[in-house]
Amino acid sequence: MTAEIITIGDEILIGQIIDTNSAYxxxxxxxxxxxxxxxxxxxxxxxxxxxxxxxxxANADIVIITGGLGPTxxxxxxxxxCEYTDDSLVENKEVxxxxxxxxxxxxxxxxxxxxxxxxxxxxxxxILLNRFGTAPGMWLTKExxxxxxxxxxxxxxxxLIEHEVIPRIADRYDxxxxxxxxxxxxxxGESRIALRLETFETQLPAHIKLxxxxxxxxxxxxxxxxxxxxxxxxxxxxxxxxxxxxxEDTFVGxxxxxxxxxxxxxxxxxxxxxxAIAESCTGGELVKRFTQHAGASRYLxxxxxxxxxxxxxxxxxxxxxxxxxxxxxxxxxxxEMAARVRELYGSDIGISTTxxxxxxxxxxxxxxxxxxIGIASETAAVAHKFSMGxxxxxxxxxxxxxxxxxxxxxxxKN
Amino acid sequence: MTAEIITIGDEILIGQIIDTNSAYxxxxxxxxxxxxxxxxxxxxxxxxxxxxxxxxxANADIVIITGGLGPTxxxxxxxxxCEYTDDSLVENKEVxxxxxxxxxxxxxxxxxxxxxxxxxxxxxxxILLNRFGTAPGMWLTKExxxxxxxxxxxxxxxxLIEHEVIPRIADRYDxxxxxxxxxxxxxxGESRIALRLETFETQLPAHIKLxxxxxxxxxxxxxxxxxxxxxxxxxxxxxxxxxxxxxEDTFVGxxxxxxxxxxxxxxxxxxxxxxAIAESCTGGELVKRFTQHAGASRYLxxxxxxxxxxxxxxxxxxxxxxxxxxxxxxxxxxxEMAARVRELYGSDIGISTTxxxxxxxxxxxxxxxxxxIGIASETAAVAHKFSMGxxxxxxxxxxxxxxxxxxxxxxxKN
Numbered sequence: 162m163t164a165e166i167i168t169i170g171d172e173i174l175i176g177q178i179i180d181t182n183s184a185y186x187x188x189x190x191x192x193x194x195x196x197x198x199x200x201x202x203x204x205x206x207x208x209x210x211x212x213x214x215x216x217x218x219a220n221a222d223i224v225i226i227t228g229g230l231g232p233t234x235x236x237x238x239x240x241x242x243c244e245y246t247d248d249s250l251v252e253n254k255e256v257x258x259x260x261x262x263x264x265x266x267x268x269x270x271x272x273x274x275x276x277x278x279x280x281x282x283x284x285x286x287x288i289l290l291n292r293f294g295t296a297p298g299m300w301l302t303k304e305x306x307x308x309x310x311x312x313x314x315x316x317x318x319x320x321l322i323e324h325e326v327i328p329r330i331a332d333r334y335d336x337x338x339x340x341x342x343x344x345x346x347x348x349x350g351e352s353r354i355a356l357r358l359e360t361f362e363t364q365l366p367a368h369i370k371l372x373x374x375x376x377x378x379x380x381x382x383x384x385x386x387x388x389x390x391x392x393x394x395x396x397x398x399x400x401x402x403x404x405x406x407x408x409e410d411t412f413v414g415x416x417x418x419x420x421x422x423x424x425x426x427x428x429x430x431x432x433x434x435x436x437a438i439a440e441s442c443t444g445g446e447l448v449k450r451f452t453q454h455a456g457a458s459r460y461l462x463x464x465x466x467x468x469x470x471x472x473x474x475x476x477x478x479x480x481x482x483x484x485x486x487x488x489x490x491x492x493x494x495x496x497e498m499a500a501r502v503r504e505l506y507g508s509d510i511g512i513s514t515t516x517x518x519x520x521x522x523x524x525x526x527x528x529x530x531x532x533x534i535g536i537a538s539e540t541a542a543v544a545h546k547f548s549m550g551x552x553x554x555x556x557x558x559x560x561x562x563x564x565x566x567x568x569x570x571x572x573x574k575n
Numbered sequence: 576m577t578a579e580i581i582t583i584g585d586e587i588l589i590g591q592i593i594d595t596n597s598a599y600x601x602x603x604x605x606x607x608x609x610x611x612x613x614x615x616x617x618x619x620x621x622x623x624x625x626x627x628x629x630x631x632x633a634n635a636d637i638v639i640i641t642g643g644l645g646p647t648x649x650x651x652x653x654x655x656x657c658e659y660t661d662d663s664l665v666e667n668k669e670v671x672x673x674x675x676x677x678x679x680x681x682x683x684x685x686x687x688x689x690x691x692x693x694x695x696x697x698x699x700x701x702i703l704l705n706r707f708g709t710a711p712g713m714w715l716t717k718e719x720x721x722x723x724x725x726x727x728x729x730x731x732x733x734x735l736i737e738h739e740v741i742p743r744i745a746d747r748y749d750x751x752x753x754x755x756x757x758x759x760x761x762x763x764g765e766s767r768i769a770l771r772l773e774t775f776e777t778q779l780p781a782h783i784k785l786x787x788x789x790x791x792x793x794x795x796x797x798x799x800x801x802x803x804x805x806x807x808x809x810x811x812x813x814x815x816x817x818x819x820x821x822x823e824d825t826f827v828g829x830x831x832x833x834x835x836x837x838x839x840x841x842x843x844x845x846x847x848x849x850x851a852i853a854e855s856c857t858g859g860e861l862v863k864r865f866t867q868h869a870g871a872s873r874y875l876x877x878x879x880x881x882x883x884x885x886x887x888x889x890x891x892x893x894x895x896x897x898x899x900x901x902x903x904x905x906x907x908x909x910x911e912m913a914a915r916v917r918e919l920y921g922s923d924i925g926i927s928t929t930x931x932x933x934x935x936x937x938x939x940x941x942x943x944x945x946x947x948i949g950i951a952s953e954t955a956a957v958a959h960k961f962s963m964g965x966x967x968x969x970x971x972x973x974x975x976x977x978x979x980x981x982x983x984x985x986x987x988k989n
Contacts, residue, residue: 171784171786171799172786172788172797173597173598173601173614174601174610174611174612174613174614175601175602175605175611175755175799176597176598176599176600176601176602176603176605176611177598177602177755177757177788177797177830178598178788179593179594179595179598180593180594180597180598180614181593183587183590183593183594183616184587184590184591184592184593184594185590186590187587187588187589187590188589188590188591189590191589191590196588197588197589197590198588198618198623199588199615199616199617199618199623199627200587200588200594200615200616201613201614201615201616202597202613202614202615203613204612204613205786209612209613213613216630231765231787231789232765232766232769233765233766233769233787234769234776234785235784235785235786235787268764270764270767273766273767273769273770274770275766275769275770276766314789314790316966316968316969341589341591343591350682350684351645351646351647352646352647352687352689352690353684353687355646355647355648355687355689356687356688356689362648370585370649371648371649372585372586372619372649373645373647373649374586374591374592375645375728376728383586383591385585385589416591438880443866444862444863444865444866444867444871445859445860445862445863445866445878445880446859446863446866446867448858448859448880449858449859449860449863451858452857452858452859452860452880452882453858453860453968453971455932455933455934455935455967457858457882458882458883461880461882461883462882462883462886463879463880463881463882463883463886463890464859464879464880464882465877465878465879465880465890466852466859466862466866466875466877466878466879466880467877468866468871468872468875468876468877468878469872469875469876469877471876471921472876472877472920475919475920475921476877476879476919476920505889505890506886506889506890507885507889519869520869521869552730553869554730554867555730557867
């Protein structure tokens, strides 16, 4: 079964927002065996919508549309879908009651005419109740192709996909099994890894595909397959085992177990280790990578962002002399930061960053991109020096990835 | 002049990565007067690429393609573009020398066969030198439509867009002026704002368009126009002034001046105020919002993420009794955190968060979504209580936005 996703909104086409909805929907569809053929972002414009509906219909069994269902005048999706499916709008009592309920219980303000109009839906549409908002989802068909229209607000869309759309598709269609498995590797370039995998690649069975995804010093290797569940699982496992042997020295974990920081977090928990973080040049990005996932309190004692030189002295207790002698961007300072933050928060491991992420020099004369990472345990403190390039975002991203790698080494050492 | 963007890669269609390239390209094109009509994400598959090239050609003057230019077997864009423009690949000496240079000077390892093949380019293509990578950009034409092929790695793509693609388009075409101006409002719902703007909207001249973008408690209002520069600027200014009067009580800044945190950061600098941050439930997200932009050291003294209850006592010096009497999620604790972090880092303003972002209860019995924000200045400490819903990501996002709003109030108060 093939799907297409259409995201509607000028804000995407002028670059004001990044379309994150499509990735969520694609992932959810893949999980139940639906392949996404194409994602299309189009303007809030009648002709363009009609054209994209027709184009999607020619190529897909199901078309998921997001956006353009709000209460304001720039929202036209419902009207155009009605025209496209030769239908007309009728007031839906259930939806109206739901909107009234939201205004009474949650917004606690009187309902407005714009909201009442959100209860008007195409007469032939199957309604998907939006528990988090006033715009309902709609399930329509045109000549055998399903069109599902959802609001563009991410958390409303997500709840509708999870509770209404996915169960209906899984229930109504006979779907194959899709499997992706991604290995995270760190430390080798894309072409060098490709060279190692040359023979492996040519010997891969036709139903398994290998893809390379390079990013900030790491290369992700994805194997994908589709078909009968048992067959796919067994043949994927066989190839994964082969692949793993070929890249074992660079392997850091499976992406399917979560992002890199989630892999490290689970290892911390498994080894009953706690960490504390002192960040300078990464400015909170490292702690945020951990705390964006629930459950960080199991292994994270706390973190300090000591951005200014003085705060490294005042908060962490780094010695003034160390800074004077070695400069604030130095291995010695990184080591003291790591050791002090470990003591302060009473953790097993302390980790620190100090460096110059650019674009200008900051509190030291270190070249842009120079970064020191400190790691302290009960018995030792060490510092590592890196040149991370000149692009601020990349310097920070690469430093955080490197911290995760060093943490992982530290955990597995013991 | 109309453009279409095609992003190539199965990783987008299975939801493994979010396509951020398109937003960057759209924004850059808009700035020089090129409108983006459609963004299409397609598979790494010959037939699909050919079809999408033809479809884009029918609708656009220029087609920007990203992805599929790497050194591995899953990269097929160059070959398909060659087929589509009836061309053949030839070795380009300049590109080969550049690749050799990169391997010698930066990677410091021998070149591999996969990299040599990246110097093979369509014979009729104009080459756009990729200073950050081995895959060159290419500028091709087919029957009057321009096709630009760029690597998918974001920072390589960005440098090529900025230094090679945009200057060429601006130089070779006569372009109109495109202007977007977005007001950030906070505190009123979308339909309520729409009601206020009903008359304004109907009186808007045809060449100016209004859009509503709701997100996490804020509504962004965007005015867009296109045409002769002087005329667009003057008429937009007139409408902006009208619009601002209508939403003045909810107005927090212009998005074009940057993200919300950038607006607040500039206000801090303008008022010579510094801040220190103590985060619990937001886990570093607030400090990260500030430090992701360069120049944070002008106003940010530092931050502590005191995730565990004990670290609030050990690091910040929150009194144990306060926590016992009021619980760790309380206004009293928020106030002490803000006051203590302000003292610790020696800042003008201290700001703190403590709450339960969910999904489970954490160190207190507070309901999921309960958040306290503390603000401390030289003369006073206050706490504000909020119910931020039950979705972890949204609780954190809304809390951070609320912190920014309270900070702004605090800055402007003095």
